[in-house]
Structure formats: C-alpha cells, structure tokens
Amino acid sequence: MKIGELARRSGLSAATIRFYESKGLITAVSRKSNGYREYPLEAVAVLNIIANAQQTGFTLDEIRQVMPGNLSHWKHEELVGMLKKKVADIEAMELKLAQGKSQLQNMIHLIESKPEDMDCDDNADRILRNMGILNFD
Structure with a gap:
C-alpha cells in the first residue's frame, strides 16, 4: 500500500510515517519504479504499536530497542523488562x-x-x- 493509504488506515500523517521510517521504527519498504514507497499490510499494526507505546510514555529509542523487524519475533525478556520498568x-x-x-x-x-x-x-x-x-x- 502507498503512504497515503497507510496514513489513512493508521490515523497518522504521512510525515509522521516518514519520520518513523527515518528513525528505523518501521522496516525499509520497497519502492516502485516511480519512487513511491510501498508498505506491507503489517505496517498498520506496527504504527499502532508505536503510537500506543508513545502514549504510555515510551520514547522512540525505547520502542526501537524492543520492536522486532518481524512482529512474530518479539524479544520477550527485553520487552517484559522494559514494560515492568515503565510501570515502575x-x-x-x-x-x-x-x-x-x-x-x-x-x-x-x-x-x-x-x-x-x-x-x-x-x-x-x-x-x-x-x-x-x-x-x-
């Protein structure tokens, strides 16, 4: 999906999505021959996780530390430890x-x-x- 569609589905602006991409929070996307970014469907879930984590007080650096490149490969111990620290x-x-x-x-x-x-x-x-x-x- 193109960035406009991703923005619509995630509720975030295209500029915010590009910012997260530049910070390494969403994985590199493919580009079409015209230069347009092409995002996978899982990017919506990743953006929702990032936005929710920020709302609960996580910094982008903290999110980057535990965010897996693939949503099925969470760093369990690091994630639980970071969540417990944020609760404290x-x-x-x-x-x-x-x-x-x-x-x-x-x-x-x-x-x-x-x-x-x-x-x-x-x-x-x-x-x-x-x-x-x-x-x-």
Missing part, C-alpha cells in the same frame, strides 16, 4: 504527582483560611512559616 516509572510519577497535589491543596487551604483581620503580607508570612519556608524564630 509511572508509579514513581504518580507518587510525585500525588505529593505535589497534596502540597498545592495544603497551600490553597492555608490561603483560604486567612483570618479576617489579617492583611495579605502577614498572611503570606503565616503561610510561609506554616510551610517551613520562613523560620525567624
């Missing part, structure tokens, strides 16, 4: 995001709980002291 990376990111969210919620609470008779400068000092940023004592 996501869990670490989730923890960091949860901590950041908690800090922001705490700051919101501190700001919104400003005593009526306190001006903004004193409230800022109160918040910074509460957060442990200012310690003049």
Whole structure:
C-alpha cells in the first residue's frame, strides 16, 4: 500500500510515517519504479504499536530497542523488562504527582483560611512559616 493509504488506515500523517521510517521504527519498504514507497499490510499494526507505546510514555529509542523487524519475533525478556520498568516509572510519577497535589491543596487551604483581620503580607508570612519556608524564630 502507498503512504497515503497507510496514513489513512493508521490515523497518522504521512510525515509522521516518514519520520518513523527515518528513525528505523518501521522496516525499509520497497519502492516502485516511480519512487513511491510501498508498505506491507503489517505496517498498520506496527504504527499502532508505536503510537500506543508513545502514549504510555515510551520514547522512540525505547520502542526501537524492543520492536522486532518481524512482529512474530518479539524479544520477550527485553520487552517484559522494559514494560515492568515503565510501570515502575509511572508509579514513581504518580507518587510525585500525588505529593505535589497534596502540597498545592495544603497551600490553597492555608490561603483560604486567612483570618479576617489579617492583611495579605502577614498572611503570606503565616503561610510561609506554616510551610517551613520562613523560620525567624
């Protein structure tokens, strides 16, 4: 199939497909006498795998490391190891995001709980002291 058909079937632009090809993520394709690229039907599946892997946080280099030239020849141990590492990376990111969210919620609470008779400068000092940023004592 030509690149336009592959783009239509995969939902990716022709430029993206050419980019993936230039990065070695899809195997070399045959060219017709007019110079048009000819892609095998399995290229649609390969492009879907690449797009899904990117959406889950894999870099193109990581994808290239485990992507087989032939879809029936996966590097099982490398693939499982990389998937487990990505899960651990996501869990670490989730923890960091949860901590950041908690800090922001705490700051919101501190700001919104400003005593009526306190001006903004004193409230800022109160918040910074509460957060442990200012310690003049």
